[in-house]
Amino acid sequence: MPNTSANQTFLQGGGEMGALMRAHDWAATPLGPTDHWPQSLRSMVSACLNSPLLGTILWGPELRMLYNDAYIPSLADRHPAALGRPVADVWGQAWDMVAPAFHHAMRTGEGFAQNKVELPMVRNGQAEITYWNFSAAPIRGEDGSIVGLLNQGIEFTGQVIAEQQRLAAKQQLRDMNEQLAHEVAIRTEERNLMWDTSPDLMVVIDFEGVIHRVNPAWTELLGYAAAELIGHHVNEFIVEEDHGSTVDAYLATARGSQVRIANCYRHKDGTQHWISWVAAPAGVMTYATGRDITEEKTRQAQLESTHEQLRQAQKMEAVGQLTGGLAHDFNNLLAGISVSLEMIETRISQGRLRDIAKYLSVAEGATKRAAALTHRLLAFSRRQTLAPKPTNAAALVNSMLDMIQRTVGPSITVESIPAPDLWPALVDPSQLENALLNLCLNARDALMGGGCIVIEMGNCEIDADRARQQDVPQGQYLAMHVTDNGTGMAPEVLAKVFDPFFTTKPMGEGTGLGLSMIYGFAQQSGGQVRIASQLGAGTTVSLYLPRYDGEASFDPTVTGAASVAAAQRGETVLVVEDEPAIRLLVADLLQDLGYRAIEVADGNAGLEVLQSGVHLDLLITDVGLPGGMNGMQLANAGRLSRPTLRVLFITGYAADALPHRLETGMAVLTKPFSIASLAEQIRGLIG
Structure with missing residues (x-):
């Protein structure tokens, strides 16, 4: 108890x-x-x-x-x-x-x-x-x-244990220090051995580029004794064109960066050696190790030379293919023109004037096909003359649907699907029409008589990653996709579809320039074209055209024969053309239309007229002129004294002479052209 x-x-x-x-x-x-x-x-x-x-x-x-x-x-x-x-x-x-x-x-x-x-x-x-x-x-x-x-x-067990732990830690630290000192000694010995025996160059320079220490490899590789190097600036031994990059390198190490650089050193005997360096800062110095890559550079140069020879051979093969295709097509076209002219001459001498019309029709048809072929070639080479303007693509496609439907035939359905709030595109509308028609014709051939063609349009934002993948500038684009459910293409065919004169059609059917023309047109317009196809599953061709940041409208192109507008007041036109035949024909046409024509053959003669007091209503000039002054330069010089001068450029190949956008009061007409189109351009500018 x-x-x-x-x-x-x-x-x-x-x-x-x-x-x-x-x-x-x-x-x-x-x-x-x-x-x-x-x-x-x-x-x-x-x-x-x-x-x-x-x-x-x-x-x-x-x-x-x-x-x-x-x-x-x-x-x-x-x-x-x-x-x-x-x-x-x-x-x-x-x-x-x-x-x-x-x-x-x-x-x-x-x-x-x-x-x-x-x-x-x-x-x-x-x-x-x-x-x-x-x-x-x-x-x-x-x-x-x-x-x-x-x-x-x-x-005091806790104190004893703590003291024991302290002593153990102290001993461990002592052991670690001894081990570290041992390892440092070994590494120092290894570094010294490496410094003395390494075949690579080793150097210590300060942040002003002055050499403080070199290893024996300098003498072996470049012929300089240490005394000839220490105290000298590193650029004294480097070829002049590499001085700047060398200075940038040691200044970068001064900022704490590790640097890789390759530069060319002069051997004491005058020969040159390429050295690949790795440099890093250590205190107030730069430590660098360099490896001789002269043989690798020589091999690389030889390899690049071989590749360049291969590229040249491939270019020559392409040129041969191009000229062969051109010769074939143009010979056919010239034969149609020349034989028609001979038959016209024969029928005139025979008095059989009724037959002249059909030969004229053949010659005109051959002329138009020749013009279309040259336009396709210029589009393929990205040298055609474009007139880009804000274009409502949905309206353009809608205006073409009836024509496309008639062209592809009743067994093929054509459908247009524009996205809501579709952006306008900055593009040459006539060239876009031509490209779209070509794509629909290709789709028709792939559909083998029946199927569906869908023309889909949408807005497309291409970021940096996608721009690299598709080889197109980053930005905003109108995307036009033409899709068919036809035969499709095998991978080996798909890889060649943009090559000039490549065609899967039988001999004599098609030039093989359709897709290459579309490719060139898209590139020249600042966009891109891509194609996706699978054998038996159809094909989609996608056109990416730069967005126009603003409003755009579209007036459907009026096709067919236009009435020839005659002169209203006997206006005076200056014609500058170095080709006598074209100069004669243009002058005669102007006179038939009631205009007064002044003819000159080069830019200098044209400038004299422009700087005189003669009244002029219009300047018609070729773009490519002899004498050192092209048509664009002539027009600009003429506008200095005649600010309101109207200018019509006529050209078959403008290259880079014309700007992407012409100034107000200027227009361009590509050769060959019809009487109606020339008269319409003249009336539009003078009126």
Whole structure:
């Protein structure tokens, strides 16, 4: 039963242990009830309970333990069962190691103190080594005999472990430093060995390009002794054209960058060596290693020369193919024209004038086909004369649908699908019509007499990644897709479709310039064309045309014969043309139309007329003129003194002489042209 004695004032305070002792059933222990405890025990227990130092009273012959709160952590899992039990039962083997000193104190009354005592213990199920400073003082009873011991101490196991760890870390650091010093010594030795034996050039230069150290390879590779290099600027040994890149390189290392560079060094004997360098900063110096790549450069140059020869051979093969195709087609066309003219001459001499009309028709047809062929060639070479303008592609396609449908035949369905809010395109509308018609004709041939052609239009934003993939400038485009569900193309055919004169049609059917013309037109317009096809699954040709940022309208082109507009007031036209036949025909045509014509053969003569006081209503000039002044330059010079001068350029091949957009009051007419188209252009400019 718990001790119920009220005489427990000596147990007041003491924290956890004071409460445990007050509640403990001491009557059931050999110590008996607390009110029977001698005063000496009461006094020592009271002092121990309220001491901040680790302490325990070892009482009686069995040295039973009465301890304070400071002693609890050392007991660990032995608390609270240790209270009132013999110390030998509580500590077991650890007590056996220190017991002799305690027993000696009990016998003799001589206290003792021991420091840095190492004790193995098992606490919380874990074996450990503990470290203590402790002491024992005898307790005398009322009769003066020794009845117990006051055991006080300090456990400093944590401090010992911390010190051991510190010493271990210190030793580890010492070992690491020794290992590092050893490795540095080895690396230094290796670097020195590499410096002395490496076949590569090694150099240390400052951030102003002055050489401070070189390895022996400089002498072996470039012929210079170290004394001839140290203290000199690196550019003294480099060919002049590489000076700038070399300076940029060591300045970059001064900013902390690693640099790769190849430059050309002069050997002491005057020969040249290409060196590939890797350079990096180290403190206030640049360290660089260079490898001789002269042989690689020579091999590369030889390889590039071989590739260039191959490219030239391929170009010549293409030129041969081009000229062969041209010769075939133009010979056919010239034969139609020349034979028709001979037959006309024969029929006139025979008086058979009725037959002249059919020969004229043949000659005119051949002339138109020749003009179409040259236009396709110029489009293929991206040299045709374009007149780009803001174009509503949906309206353009809509105006052509009936004509396309009649051309492809009733067994093929033609459908137009424009996207809502379709952007206008900046493009030559007549050339776009021509390209679209060619694509629909190709689709018709692939449909083998029946199927569907879909013309789909939409807005397209091409970002940087897609621009690289499709070889087109980044930006906004109108995309026009012409899709058929026809036979499609095999990969080997698809790879050649843009080649000039390549055709899958039988001999004599088609020129093979349709898709190459469309490719050239798209490129010259600042766009691109792409084709996707699969054998048996149809074909899609996609035209990407630059967006026009604004509004655009479209007036359908009026085809067929136009009425010839005659002169209104006998206007005067200056004709500048170096080809006598064309100059004669244009002048005669002008006179037939009621205009007064002034004819000159070159730009200088034309400029004299323009700078004179003669009245002029219009300048008609070829673009390519002899004498060093082309038609565009002549027109610009004429407008200096005649700011409102109207100009009509006639050309068969303008190359780059004409700007992408003509100024107000200027127009262009490509050769060959009809009387009606010339008259219409003249009337439009003068009117």
